[in-house]
Amino acid sequence: MSPNPRPLRKLGFLTIGLFDEADPRRGHESTLDLITLGERLGFDSAWLRHRHLQYGISSPVAVLAAATQRTSRIQLGTAVTPLGWENPLRLAEDLATVDVLSGGRLNPGFSVGPPTHYAHLRDALYPDTGDQEDFSPRRAERLLALVRGEDASDFAGTEGIEVYSRRVQPHSPGLASRLWYGAGSLRSARWAGEQGLNLLTSSVVKAEGDDAEPLDFAAIQAAQIRAFRERHPDGDRARVSQGLVVIPTDSATPEQRAKYQAYALARAPRTLAPQGPARLLFAPDLVGTTEELVERLHAHAGYREVDEVAFALPFTFEHEDYTQILTDLATRLGPALGWTPGQD
Known part of the structure; x- marks a missing residue:
């Protein structure tokens, strides 16, 4: 086991932003309120997860655009955007725009x-090209090239009163260094590096290897x-963030503690064996x-490899539960792990 050699340096949180179909604005506003609370508490980052065709945030980039106008310091991320749903050129434009605004x-x-359930939604998502779409890492390489400023067009110049650029506009030079890949297998981790x-x-993670091996x-x-770090140009200095579900109970009411324990207990069976054909653990x-x-x-081998985390908030809780969890993370657990709150 390799011990964690450094105190926790970056503390973030992740949410999916649930909402009531009959009143979606309230759920989205709740998410924005949590992000502004996170900034006040000194969190380094807030992350949104995509939930397509569900009752969670389907457009994190749009929500984060709103968050840029309510915050000034906290880093804002997506964890993660499934590129199978996206046109890399259009996504590069959206990302650069929000980065400039932030x-x-x-x-x-x-x-x-x-995409998840692709057979059921292919005709709506890609009615003319569904069988030709490339969902391999080449799709990600297209996004990387465009964000880094490589040409998207072989034409640039003035046509009438219109001025055209070869590369995505706006171009945000620092954005490429803040791109993250969500990996769950050795192969994808190496590719990201x-x-x-x-x-x-x-x-x-994906459970790889012999079924007889203990998981x-x-x-x-x-x-x-x-x-990942073995393949990365920065080696051991390459950035990694961990995103476990972590629920502190220090200031929770007895009712909240019971709810949290019941939530974890109900989800525990899926941790005992790989799930589905992808063998997800x-x-x-x-x-x-x-x-x-x-x-x-401190006993977790994955945690000992990192000094950045974005702890995931549990699903289906109430706004006051998230407020208590975030407050305990920032005022109790984070400092106990060696973290110092960011300053506005």
Whole structure:
């Protein structure tokens, strides 16, 4: 086991932003309120996850555009944007626009692969090209090239009163260094390293290897992080952020503690064996006091490899629950892990 050599340097949080179909604005406003609360508490970053054709945020980039106008310091990210749903050229334009609006605070995270339930939605998403769409890493390489400022067109100049550029506009020079890849396998972690990206790890990995081998989520995640850094130009200095579900209970009411424990217990069976044909292995949700959580995180092989985290908020809780969790993360758990709150 490699010990964590440094205190926690960056503390962030991740949410999916649930809403009621009959009143979607309230859920989106709740998410924006959590981001502004996160900034006041000193969090370094806030991340939104895509939820397509569900009752969660389907357009994080649009929501983060709103968040840029309500915050001034906190970093804003997507964790992650599934590129199978996106045209890389249009996405590059949107990302650059929001990054400019934020003053250089956008951290786009993305992944590749076909959209979930693709057979059911292909005709709506790609009615004419569904069988020809490329969901491999080449789709990500197109996005990288465009964000980095490579030509999107072979024409530039003035046509009448219109002025055209070869590259995506606006161009935000620092954005490329803030691109993150959400990897769940050794192969994808190595690819991200070779591309010079930052790495997002989460509470899901692919269980690879012999079925007879004992499955240890933390060990698998740690191996992926090391493989990423072995291929990255920056080596051990390459940035990695971990995103486990971590729920502190220090200031929670007895009712909240019971809710949190029940939530984790209901999700525990999926941590016992790989799930589905992709053999996805889920990490247990971590629920407890700061003292208990520090002990469990310090014993986690994946956590010991990082000094940045974006802890995931649980699904389906109430706004006041998230307020309590974020407050305990920023005022109790984070400092206990060696983190210092950011300053506005």
